Amino acid sequence: MLEEDARYGHHxxxxxxxxxxxxxxxxxxxxxxxxxxGTILGDVVCRILDxxxxxxxxxxxxxxxxxxxxxxxxxxxxxxxxxxxxxxDKTRWMGQIxxxxxxxxxxxxxxxxxxxxxxxxWDQGDPELRALWEKTRQWSIEGFEQIYRxxxxxxxxxxxxxxxxxxxKRLVETLIERGIAVDQRPEGPVIVPLDRLLGLEKETYxxxxxxxxxxxxxxxxKDLALAIQKFEExxxxxxxxxxxxxxxxxxxxxxxxxxxxxxxxxxxxLYHLAFEVVTLPGxxxxxxxxxxxxxxxxLLEEAVRRARALVEEKxxxxxxxxxxxxxxxxxxxxxxxTMLARxxxxxxxxxxxxxxxxxxxAAPYIQYAHVRANSILRRAGGQIxxxxxxxxxxxATEVDLISQMALLPDKVLQAAREFKPLVLTxxxxxxxxxxxxxxxxxxxxxxxxxxxxxxxxxxxxxxQALANVLALLNIEAPEVM
RNA sequence: GCCCCAGUAGCUCAACUGGACAGAGCAGCGGCCUUCUAAGCCGCGGGUUGCAGGUUCGAGUCCUGCCUGGGGCGCCA
Numbered sequence: 001m002l003e004e005d006a007r008y009g010h011h012x013x014x015x016x017x018x019x020x021x022x023x024x025x026x027x028x029x030x031x032x033x034x035x036x037x038g039t040i041l042g043d044v045v046c047r048i049l050d051x052x053x054x055x056x057x058x059x060x061x062x063x064x065x066x067x068x069x070x071x072x073x074x075x076x077x078x079x080x081x082x083x084x085x086x087x088x089d090k091t092r093w094m095g096q097i098x099x100x101x102x103x104x105x106x107x108x109x110x111x112x113x114x115x116x117x118x119x120x121x122w123d124q125g126d127p128e129l130r131a132l133w134e135k136t137r138q139w140s141i142e143g144f145e146q147i148y149r150x151x152x153x154x155x156x157x158x159x160x161x162x163x164x165x166x167x168x169k170r171l172v173e174t175l176i177e178r179g180i181a182v183d184q185r186p187e188g189p190v191i192v193p194l195d196r197l198l199g200l201e202k203e204t205y206x207x208x209x210x211x212x213x214x215x216x217x218x219x220x221x222k223d224l225a226l227a228i229q230k231f232e233e234x235x236x237x238x239x240x241x242x243x244x245x246x247x248x249x250x251x252x253x254x255x256x257x258x259x260x261x262x263x264x265x266x267x268x269x270l271y272h273l274a275f276e277v278v279t280l281p282g283x284x285x286x287x288x289x290x291x292x293x294x295x296x297x298x299l300l301e302e303a304v305r306r307a308r309a310l311v312e313e314k315x316x317x318x319x320x321x322x323x324x325x326x327x328x329x330x331x332x333x334x335x336x337x338t339m340l341a342r343x344x345x346x347x348x349x350x351x352x353x354x355x356x357x358x359x360x361x362a363a364p365y366i367q368y369a370h371v372r373a374n375s376i377l378r379r380a381g382g383q384i385x386x387x388x389x390x391x392x393x394x395x396a397t398e399v400d401l402i403s404q405m406a407l408l409p410d411k412v413l414q415a416a417r418e419f420k421p422l423v424l425t426x427x428x429x430x431x432x433x434x435x436x437x438x439x440x441x442x443x444x445x446x447x448x449x450x451x452x453x454x455x456x457x458x459x460x461x462x463x464q465a466l467a468n469v470l471a472l473l474n475i476e477a478p479e480v481m
Numbered sequence: 482g483c484c485c486c487a488g489u490a491g492c493u494c495a496a497c498u499g500g501a502c503a504g505a506g507c508a509g510c511g512g513c514c515u516u517c518u519a520a521g522c523c524g525c526g527g528g529u530u531g532c533a534g535g536u537u538c539g540a541g542u543c544c545u546g547c548c549u550g551g552g553g554c555g556c557c558a
Contacts, residue, residue, distance in 0.1 A: 024558095063558075066557095066558080067557090184556095188556075189556040191555060191556085202483075202484095203482090203554080204484085206483095206484095206555080207555050209555045209556050210556095212556050213556060214556090218557085218558085219557080219558050220558095246485080247553065247558095249484095249486095249552095250484080250485085250554065251553090276486075276551095276552090279551095313520095314519095314520055315520090341494080341495090342493095342494070342495095343494090343495090345487075346486085346487070346494085347487080354493075354507090357507080360505080360506040361494085361505060361506045361507090362506085364520050365506095368520050369521090371518070371520090372518065372521085375517065375518060376517050379517060380517090407497090414497080418498095422495090426495070427497095429495095429505085429506095436522070439517080439522090443516070443517070445516090445517050446516065446517075480518085481518085481520070
């Protein structure tokens, strides 16, 4: 295990490729805590699949077109023309303009005609408007990148709604020609009557609407085209996973079924990883439109602030830069851990006090165990002794620690099989708990040889196992705290 | 009306996929720093796993029916 070091817990490459699409924010809007769950979940599922030996493509899909964008552009042109977002927080600024647009249109419904007109101009490819759209979209993207960097969440492939709109519309035409879709325009939309096509008596897939009656595209129009594009780009995908909230379950079933009806052999490789939403106390759903949200950036900053105060209290002797780093690790780690340490089909109610609670079963507990292990090794001079066969009767806590460490590879496989980071958050806690038990019962540095050497190796292995499991959860393992 | 999800200790959640006395953390009370970092450790109290049946040697877990809460169901994303 020590020989494998950072690879311990990882499995041989399988030569199988999987794609995980997650996060999927809309440009021209803010990111709030609601986005955090899907983003963290998707990221960690990628890490787990990679450790299990899959080649993972991390995909994002940006909602860069549609009504919300037009409303934003309208408000910008009418009331903010020429303004630019502040460097520090572009996302918030973008979100504010959007929220303001919504409010203005509610107060003055007569202005909606202007938005419609703008949409028409955009649709016809007005170069000036297109240029503004691209420029402002870029601001959003830069803001997102800032937050993804903070969370340490990278992407390999970014898709845009705008690039699959035309292919989607063409696809709908094909569906009509092939008799899969029914064109009811202009009285009604274009639909795929899935239950009827499949001869199902009972309502199952219902009716899938793929194009508005006025011919404009829907999310569904674009998602069909996107699914196809993914397999054109990567024909060997063993799985195409969609990390999307549970409210869209029926919708995703409809997409998958329609693709199956169309005869795509890979339709059964599509998988919806559904997760329950994050709400505010009182079951209040977060709505970017109303602005009644906890902004992601604010949450992250507040978490770091509180963690920093705590570091100051717990370990005042650390250098200021180190305190900053520890605060960052603890704050981000805590938020990630609480988001992951919950069954995906259970809701998360966001409460400030709870989200920023660093006590108990939480990231700092595991990080602290890592710090303790590191501390022993540092005092031992950083040298890990050569292997020794234990001559003493092992203490129960030593046995427990060893068996916990040995479980990691299996836990990784289980987590990958079930797309379930919870398996690893639980295991990380067990590992840390086992180390703390050992720490409290077995002296290391003061033990007699060869027990000392044996335990030192055990501590080194434990530190490695803790670091590895934290890495899988995308949580930093600090050296001190 | 049809479908999906949840219901476990006062609160927030686990439970290695059907296995041993259902476990943690918060909150409450009481202890442990002249020994490797006390963000830690030990102890105490607290449960008819929503209800009623069924399958099984064995059910929080599987089946049926209810109850409560949440969500989804042709032109939102």
